[in-house]
Amino acid sequence: MSASLEKGLNALREQIDAPVASFFTSCVSCGICAEACLFYQETGDPKYTPIHKLEPMRRIWSNEFTLLGRAKSMLGMGRKVTEQDLADWEELVYDSCTMCGRCTLVCPVGNDITMMIRKMREGMSASGNAPEELVAGAKRHWEKGSPMGDLLPALTAHVKNVEKSTGIQVNVDKKGVDYLVILSAQEVAVYNEVIEALARILDKAGVSWTFSSEAFEGTNVGIQIGSKDLAREFVSRTVNAAEKLKVKGVISPECGHAYQALRWEGPNLIGRTYPFEVVHVIELLDRLRADGRLKTKGMDHAKLTFHDPCQINRRGGINHEPRRLLNMVADNFTETEDAGTMNWCCGGGGGVGSNESATELRLQAFQRKKRQFEAVAPEKIVTMCAYCHHILEESLEHYDMDIEVQGLTELMAEYLEDA
Amino acid sequence: MNNPYFDLLMWARGPGFDIALTIMVGGILLRLVEIFVLGRKKDLAAPKGNGVLQGLRTVFTRSVPRKGAMKEAPVTYIAGYLFHIGFFVAFLFLGAHIALIGDLIGIQWPAANKALIEIATAIAVVALIALLWTRFKDPVRRALSTFDDYLVWVLSILPLVTGYAAVNTMFGDSTLMMAIHMLSAEALMIAFPFTKLMHAVTFAVSRYYNGSIQGRKGAES
Numbered sequence: 001m002s003a004s005l006e007k008g009l010n011a012l013r014e015q016i017d018a019p020v021a022s023f024f025t026s027c028v029s030c031g032i033c034a035e036a037c038l039f040y041q042e043t044g045d046p047k048y049t050p051i052h053k054l055e056p057m058r059r060i061w062s063n064e065f066t067l068l069g070r071a072k073s074m075l076g077m078g079r080k081v082t083e084q085d086l087a088d089w090e091e092l093v094y095d096s097c098t099m100c101g102r103c104t105l106v107c108p109v110g111n112d113i114t115m116m117i118r119k120m121r122e123g124m125s126a127s128g129n130a131p132e133e134l135v136a137g138a139k140r141h142w143e144k145g146s147p148m149g150d151l152l153p154a155l156t157a158h159v160k161n162v163e164k165s166t167g168i169q170v171n172v173d174k175k176g177v178d179y180l181v182i183l184s185a186q187e188v189a190v191y192n193e194v195i196e197a198l199a200r201i202l203d204k205a206g207v208s209w210t211f212s213s214e215a216f217e218g219t220n221v222g223i224q225i226g227s228k229d230l231a232r233e234f235v236s237r238t239v240n241a242a243e244k245l246k247v248k249g250v251i252s253p254e255c256g257h258a259y260q261a262l263r264w265e266g267p268n269l270i271g272r273t274y275p276f277e278v279v280h281v282i283e284l285l286d287r288l289r290a291d292g293r294l295k296t297k298g299m300d301h302a303k304l305t306f307h308d309p310c311q312i313n314r315r316g317g318i319n320h321e322p323r324r325l326l327n328m329v330a331d332n333f334t335e336t337e338d339a340g341t342m343n344w345c346c347g348g349g350g351g352v353g354s355n356e357s358a359t360e361l362r363l364q365a366f367q368r369k370k371r372q373f374e375a376v377a378p379e380k381i382v383t384m385c386a387y388c389h390h391i392l393e394e395s396l397e398h399y400d401m402d403i404e405v406q407g408l409t410e411l412m413a414e415y416l417e418d419a
Numbered sequence: 420m421n422n423p424y425f426d427l428l429m430w431a432r433g434p435g436f437d438i439a440l441t442i443m444v445g446g447i448l449l450r451l452v453e454i455f456v457l458g459r460k461k462d463l464a465a466p467k468g469n470g471v472l473q474g475l476r477t478v479f480t481r482s483v484p485r486k487g488a489m490k491e492a493p494v495t496y497i498a499g500y501l502f503h504i505g506f507f508v509a510f511l512f513l514g515a516h517i518a519l520i521g522d523l524i525g526i527q528w529p530a531a532n533k534a535l536i537e538i539a540t541a542i543a544v545v546a547l548i549a550l551l552w553t554r555f556k557d558p559v560r561r562a563l564s565t566f567d568d569y570l571v572w573v574l575s576i577l578p579l580v581t582g583y584a585a586v587n588t589m590f591g592d593s594t595l596m597m598a599i600h601m602l603s604a605e606a607l608m609i610a611f612p613f614t615k616l617m618h619a620v621t622f623a624v625s626r627y628y629n630g631s632i633q634g635r636k637g638a639e640s
Binding site: 031271278338 | 454455457460462463464467468477481482491492559560562624626630633636
C-alpha cells in the first residue's frame with residue numbers, strides 16, 4: 001500500500017472547499033453536536049463530540065487556508081498534523097461515527113459535520129489509517145465483485161429457486177427493460193427472501209426488470225472507507241451495466257450506503273449525470289401504491305414498529321414513503337420515540353459494523369435503540385436497510401431481546417393481493 | 420474640559436473607531452473571500468428537492484432548536500438565546516448607538532428606553548456568566564474550549580459591563596469609563612474577523628450550505 005502521511009494530508013487539502021471553510025469558521029464550540037451523537041450520548045465520553053472528530057482536518061484548514069493561520073505557520077506557530085494524530089483519530093473517525101447525520105441537523109450554525117467526516121475519511125484512508133476490516137472488504141470488493149466475495153453463484157441459485165417457487169421469470173442481463181435491480185451484498189448472502197418478494201410485487205405491478213450478472217449489488221466500501229477512487233470504480237460497475245442494458249432506471253436496494261453511493265455520490269464520482277434515474281426500492285413501491293399498481297389484502301395485526309435507516313431517511317429524504325406503505329398492511333404500527341428524521345442509528349452504519357475494534361462500543365451505543373424498543377415493546381421491527389436489519393438482529397440477540405426484524409419489501413409482498 | 424481622560428475618549432471616538440471599523444470590515448471581507456475562493460463542485464446528482472430554496476429557508480429555521488434538543492443542553496440553548504437577544508437589544512436600541520450607526524450608514528430607528536436597555540444588558544451579562552460556567556463545568560464544552568473561546572467571552576462581556584458602568588457613572592470617572600467602553604467595543608471589532616465571532620456573519624453561509632445539501636436530496640434540514 002502506497003499510503004503515507006503526505007498523501008493523507010494532500011487528500012485532506014483537496015477536500016477543503018467553501019462549505020468546509022464556512023463550517024469551521026462558523027463553529028462556536030457550543031458542543032450541541034455531542035448531544036445529538038449516539039456515541040457520546042451512550043458513553044458520556046467527550047472525545048466522541050462530533051466536531052472534535054474533525055480536529056486534524058480543522059487544523060489543516062486553520063494552518064493553511066486562513067490568513068491568521070498562515071501568518072502563524074510562517075512564524076513557526078500553529079500545531080501541525082502528525083502521523084500520530086491521524087493514527088489516534090482512527091477510532092473517532094471510523095469506530096465511533098456511523099455518519100448518521102444527527103449532528104448535522106442540530107448544529108445551530110448549520111455545520112454539515114457528517115459530510116466533513118466523509119471528507120476526513122479520504123485523508124485517513126490515503127494516509128493508511130483506515131480500519132483493516134474495511135481495507136480487506138475493499139480488496140474483496142475490488143477483486144471479487146463484492147465485499148462479501150463473489151456472490152454471483154449465490155444470486156444465480158436464488159434466481160432459479162424464485163423462478164421455481166413463483167413461476168415468475170426472473171431476467172438476468174435482459175436489455176431494454178424498465179429497471180435494473182440492485183441488491184445489497186447482505187441481501188444476496190443472507191436476506192435473499194427479498195428477491196422473491198420483489199419479483200412478485202413487480203410482476204403484479206407490470207414492471208419489467210432485470211438483474212445484471214456484472215453488477216447486482218450496491219454496497220460501496222469506497223464510501224465507507226473514504227476513497228473516492230474505489231467508490232468511483234464500484235459505482236461505475238452499476239452505471240456501466242445499466243447503460244449496457246439500456247434500462248430507464250436503476251432500483252437502489254434496501255441498503256443505506258448503497259443509496260447514498262448510487263443516488264447521490266455516484267454522478268459526482270464519475271463526473272457526469274446518469275442517463276437513467278435511480279430510485280430507492282421503497283420510493284418505487286410507494287409510487288406503485290399511488291398509481292394503484294401495488295394492491296394489498298389483509299392486515300398484519302402484530303404490534304410492529306419501524307426503524308429508519310439514517311442514510312435513507314435523514315440523509316436520503318425518504319421519510320413518508322415507508323410509513324404510507326406500512327399503514328397499508330399493518331393496523332398496529334407504533335412509532336418509537338424520535339422516529340422519522342431524527343431517528344437514532346442502529347450503531348452499525350458507515351462501516352462501523354464491520355470494524356472488530358468497534359463491536360463493544362457499537363453494542364453499548366445500541367442501548368439507545370434498546371430503550372426505545374422496550375418502550376414500544378413491538379413483536380416485529382420493520383426496516384428498509386439490510387445492514388440495519390443485520391445489526392438490529394445481532395444487537396437484539398446480544399441483549400436477549402426476542403423481536404423479529406423484517407425488511408419492508410418482504411412485508412409488503414406478504415400482503416400482496418391474490419398472493 | 421480639563422478632564423484628563425477627554426483626549427482618550429476623543430481618540431477612541433475618532434481615529435480609534437475608524438481603525439477598528441476598517442479592520443473589522445476589511446477583515447470580514449477578506450475572510451469571506453478566503454471561503455468563497457475555495458468554491459464547491461457542482462452537484463451532478465439529479466435533484467429531488469429545491470436546494471436553493473431550502474438553503475435560504477434553513478438560514479432562518481435553524482434559529483429554532485429541533486424538538487427535544489433544548490432539554491439536552493438547556494444552559495447552552497437558553498443562555499445562548501438570552502445572550503444574543505440581550506446583546507442585540509442593548510447594541511441596536513440604545514440612542515447613542517443608533518446615532519453612531521446613523522452617522523455611518525444614514526439609517527435611524529427609534530431608541531428603547533433606558534430601563535429596557537439596562538435589563539437587556541443585565542440579561543446578556545448573566546447569560547454570558549452561565550455560558551462560561553457551562554464551559555468550565557461540562558466535560559464536552561471544557562474539552563472543546565480553546566483560547567479563542569475565552570478571549571471572545573472577555574471581549575463580549577467588556578462592552579456590556581463598561582457601557583452599563585459609563586451610563587450609570589459607576590466605577591469612578593464616567594469620561595474614562597466611556598473611553599474604556601468605546602475601546603472595548605473596538606477590541607471586539609478588531610478581533611471579529613480573526614475569531615469565532617465570524618460566526619455572526621458565516622452562520623448564514625453555513626446554514627445555507629447545510630439546507631441546500633439536504634434540500635437537493637429532498638431531506639429535512
